[in-house]
Amino acid sequence: MAPPERPVLLAVYLARRADLVRFFTSRLKSSAAAEDLVQDIFLRLSRADPAAVRDPVAFLYRTGWNLMLDQLRQQRRSGAREAAWSGQDVVYAGDVALDRSPRADAALEATERLRRLVARLDTLPAQTQRVFRLHKFDGLSHAETAARLGISRSAVEKHMSAALKTLVEDDG
Amino acid sequence: MSHVGDGGDVNEARREASDWFVRLQADDAGADDWLAFERWLGAGEANEAAFREVEAVWVDLDSALPPARTAEIIPLPVRSRPTPRRWRAPAAVAASVALLVGAAGLMTVFSERQIAQTAPRSDSDRDVPIPGGGLIHLKAGTRLSLRRSGMGIEAAMGPGRAEFTVPHDPLRRFVVRVGDQAITDIGTRFDVREDQAGLGVSVAAGEVAVADADPEHNVLTVDAGQMVVRRRSEEATRLLTATGAPIQKVYDHALLSQVVGDLNRIYARPVRLAPAAANIRFTGALVMDSQDVVLRRLAAFLDLDVTRSPTATVLSKAAKTAQ
Numbered sequence: 383m384a385p386p387e388r389p390v391l392l393a394v395y396l397a398r399r400a401d402l403v404r405f406f407t408s409r410l411k412s413s414a415a416a417e418d419l420v421q422d423i424f425l426r427l428s429r430a431d432p433a434a435v436r437d438p439v440a441f442l443y444r445t446g447w448n449l450m451l452d453q454l455r456q457q458r459r460s461g462a463r464e465a466a467w468s469g470q471d472v473v474y475a476g477d478v479a480l481d482r483s484p485r486a487d488a489a490l491e492a493t494e495r496l497r498r499l500v501a502r503l504d505t506l507p508a509q510t511q512r513v514f515r516l517h518k519f520d521g522l523s524h525a526e527t528a529a530r531l532g533i534s535r536s537a538v539e540k541h542m543s544a545a546l547k548t549l550v551e552d553d554g
Numbered sequence: 555m556s557h558v559g560d561g562g563d564v565n566e567a568r569r570e571a572s573d574w575f576v577r578l579q580a581d582d583a584g585a586d587d588w589l590a591f592e593r594w595l596g597a598g599e600a601n602e603a604a605f606r607e608v609e610a611v612w613v614d615l616d617s618a619l620p621p622a623r624t625a626e627i628i629p630l631p632v633r634s635r636p637t638p639r640r641w642r643a644p645a646a647v648a649a650s651v652a653l654l655v656g657a658a659g660l661m662t663v664f665s666e667r668q669i670a671q672t673a674p675r676s677d678s679d680r681d682v683p684i685p686g687g688g689l690i691h692l693k694a695g696t697r698l699s700l701r702r703s704g705m706g707i708e709a710a711m712g713p714g715r716a717e718f719t720v721p722h723d724p725l726r727r728f729v730v731r732v733g734d735q736a737i738t739d740i741g742t743r744f745d746v747r748e749d750q751a752g753l754g755v756s757v758a759a760g761e762v763a764v765a766d767a768d769p770e771h772n773v774l775t776v777d778a779g780q781m782v783v784r785r786r787s788e789e790a791t792r793l794l795t796a797t798g799a800p801i802q803k804v805y806d807h808a809l810l811s812q813v814v815g816d817l818n819r820i821y822a823r824p825v826r827l828a829p830a831a832a833n834i835r836f837t838g839a840l841v842m843d844s845q846d847v848v849l850r851r852l853a854a855f856l857d858l859d860v861t862r863s864p865t866a867t868v869l870s871k872a873a874k875t876a877q
Contacts, residue, residue, distance in 0.1 A: 405592055418865070421826055425818070428811035428832060439585035447578065455613040492614075499615060517579075518615060525581045539576050546572035549611050550604075551565060 394438040395427055406446055422449050495553070502552050506545055509533075513541035567604035570594065575608045684709075684728065688720040703729065715747035735784060738763040742778070752785040775820055793820065793842055801842040810834040810856065814869065821845040828870035831858060 696714025706727030
């Protein structure tokens, strides 16, 4: 017997489906890609623990955004791989390319950019660095980061925003 | 989009985009936040471009190695008989190209990409530390080389057997390559053996992904207590329990969405479900060998259509039964 909350989640999904497709079509510039993604949201929804979903609408958008970021991650990694090993005999391990051939300029450029980003991160105020690293690299939520450092969640958001602004402005 | 003369607008959009990115990741981000974000995003191309920049920085940082690691000098000790089980206080080795020859065998240290190479020893096992943490216990007669790959460390292994203990590190991927198979560690303890019969990977703790030369279609996630066997005489890679029995899932009146969820945890190629099929229920046992075979069984049992696209496999009610 399904828990009573699940029909509510499914009902919200069905009611919001058209909105989700519109939103992700705008973000992905493709209605077909958006349809696929919204279908994937449904699958995630069907696996989700309804008791853990506080705001069903936000959950749907957040799930879709996470899936979108996963796609972006794969695209950027495969782009770097193709640049690095174009025309070579490449073996892939999941999303890691394995090959002995030298790196091409584009891949070096991507690596350099990463080094610049990490180096810039190191110049941020110590507390901002701590917040950023805990949330970004250790995977702590804002609330968990706040608890770990003994600060408020709004302080975590301020540090995260400050870090991102600096990184993006330097990167642009 | 950045244009000469509108730098102020661009930076303002980036600042707002950063604020939105963080707000949407907050634990208490609600429906109102998302609707307000959608309005902000639609207010101008600069907003959308700025938000894409923030997203790109965010995902690209996933691949960042901490500076301490990228600048790390790789210590590679030279060992002499009798062979100790573990390295202790490895001597520092200059980062420049060096060649070290040990009395018990050959080990070379190269700068940057190639880290270490071991010649096989027929007389005894040896332990090889993994730069940055972890240990490889190499069985006698096994050849192995370590090198840096863009996002971590790669070990190439010849015929033989090795046990790997790799601490979880989201910033460093550890991959073992054996022929055209690649085993990607996800923080774990596992054992790889290759001989004339084929390849075997057993996972004692954690989780690894095993991919062959076409990982878009053939990647298996192997959990603790499971093993993967790929016999030279067979095309398919089989997922088995630690005792060599097939992995079997038993369902009692389970929703098809739950079954598909299990498939998606085991196989890399995603399976999607048409909404009309989500509420179909399945009772029975599924032996999880090759994904194609599992899907064929499921489709035949539940009267489903299986449609393959370049990115996914979709299960839907068979045309003759769909409403």
